[in-house]
Amino acid sequence: MRSPSFNSVSQARLLWSIALPAMLTNVATALFGLADMWAIGRLGDAPAQGAVELGAKFMMALLNVFNFLRTSTVALTAQGAGRGSTRAQAETLARALAVALGIGTVLLLAMPLAIPFGLDLLGAKEALRESARHYIAIRYWAAPLWLGNCALVGWLIGQRLVRHVLVVEVTANLLHVALDMLLVLLAHWGVAGVAIATLTSECFKFIVLGILVLRRSDGRGALTSFAARTTWRRRELAALFALNRDLFLRTLLLTAAMLLFARSGAQDGPVTVAANGILFQLFMLAALILDGFESAAQVLCGEALGARERTRFDKAVRSAMLWAGAAALAMTLAYAVGGEVLATRFTTDPAVAALSATYVPWLAVLPLAGFTSFVLDGVFVGTGWTRAMLGTMALALAGYVLLLWLLHPLGNAGLWSAFTVFFLLRGAGQLVLIPRKTRSSFSTS
Known part of the structure; x- marks a missing residue:
């Protein structure tokens, strides 16, 4: 059970106690991509920078589809905490780690087919393709570790142990940045050095997270839960x-x-690949900051549902939306003022720098366009309204594809326009659904 009662803590303070460490953790996570782009950008080689960007996109595409391991673990752990069930929390971790192990094994077996298929999908050709393939072939071995980290991080966040995750993430990223500088700038390993830095930091993170979990009695309970018949009952599975x-x-x-x-x-x-990659990494920095509010919404809304408290849920949603909106506005202003200077610091290639500066205004718009969908993703995951969230995502993607086709004559400007509207459509669909889903889930409260 949570030691303080809900009414004894102001909603804003409670939200920020989860959101701020999660936010800082996510900023540390963003250093992975930013450090890689900065290090490879020091070489002044646009094809090499483009190869790292395409390789990172491949790994993101391969792994992020399994990010449900983290989000579902957060939601189910928080719901178990809301009910005051330590057994449910231990069983959640056991199931998550079992799923991570299974998926990781399948991914490694599929590696010889997955890499060329992914490069074909990304349209990589000639020297760009070969460098991207070399990057992926090294970083791919971190996939099982990444999956395990999703389960461990999700469980710790669901326990409100976000500060523990923050310390691990910061330490792992300091290691990552140091390896980037050593392997790329000093040893001149280029694309391979970037990939090895990522692989090493993921391994480090897995080991430390595992130690943190095993130091807790409820974390050690996950080990015994592997052998418990209740963990694998049909209803729970x-x-x-x-x-x-x-x-x-x-x-x-x-x-x-x-x-x-x-x-x-x-x-x-x-x-264009290199310029878009720089701006995309800066967008991901903003998205990961806003994701701190998503994490807080997952935990607080999951606990409210587990405790069957509608008022507690409503306050959590309002607080998350208010503070996320304020943070999005601050980031929009920051990118509007300093985005061009920041973007051009990630390359020494004049053509890449000039093109990055051209599209910085879209970078400034995206935080305001996306914060609603980020927060409501946390609400929908924490409460288990995942089918509704899937439906809104499908509709938004359909609109996005249509806009890509309609705006194709505008070139890269059309691409960024469609990408921005995609986030607006996601948030709008969720806002339409949330009143009905709330009444349904709390009808017996």
Whole structure:
């Protein structure tokens, strides 16, 4: 059980106690991509920078579809905490780790086919394709570790142990940045050095997260839960499968949108790929900051549903939307003022720098366009409304694809326009559904 009662803590303070460490954790996570782009950008080689961008997009496409491991673990752990059930929380971790192990094994077996297939989808050709393939062939071995980290991080966040995750993430990223500088700038390993830095930091993170979990009695309980028959009962597995299925499909659609973005840019050559990659990494920085509010919404709304408290739920949603909107406005202003200077610091290639500066205004618009969908993703996951979230994502993706076709004559500007509207459509669909879903879920409260 949570030690303080809900009414004894102000809603804003409670939200920020989860959102701020999650936000800082996500900023540390963003350093993976930003450090890679900065290090490879020091070489002044647009094809190499483009190869890292395409390789990173491939790994994101491959792995992010399995991010349901983290989100479902957060939701189910928080719901178990809301009910005051330590056994449910231990069983949740056991199931999540079992799923991570199974998926990781399948991915490694599929590696010889997955890499060329993914490069074909991304439209990578000639030297760009070969460098991207080399990057992926090294980083791919981190896939099982990444999956395990999803389960461990999700469980710790669901326990409100976000500060523990923050310390691990910051430490892992400091290691990652140091390896980037050593392997790329000093050893001159280029694309391979970037990939090895990522692989090493993921391994480090898995080991430390595992130690943190095993230090807790309820974490050690997950080990005994592997052998407990109740962990693998049909009812619990069916509920887990339904939740993960919806989250998997929703993430698959989101990943398809990101791949369409990367592929559309790749058709204009390595300079456009590199420029879009820089701006995309800066957008991901903003998205990961806003994702702190999504994490808080997952935990607080999941606990409210587990405790069957409608008022507690409503306050959590309002607070998350208010503070996320304020943060989005601050990031929009920051990118509007300093985005051009920041973007051009990630390359020494004049053509890449000039093109990045041209499209910075879209970078400034995206935080305001996306914050509603980020927060409501957390609400819908925490409460288990994953089928509804999947439906809104499908409709938004359909609109996005239509806009890509209609705005194709505008080139890269049309691509960024469609990408922005995609987030607006996601948030609008969720806002329409939330009143009905709330009444249904709390009708017996």
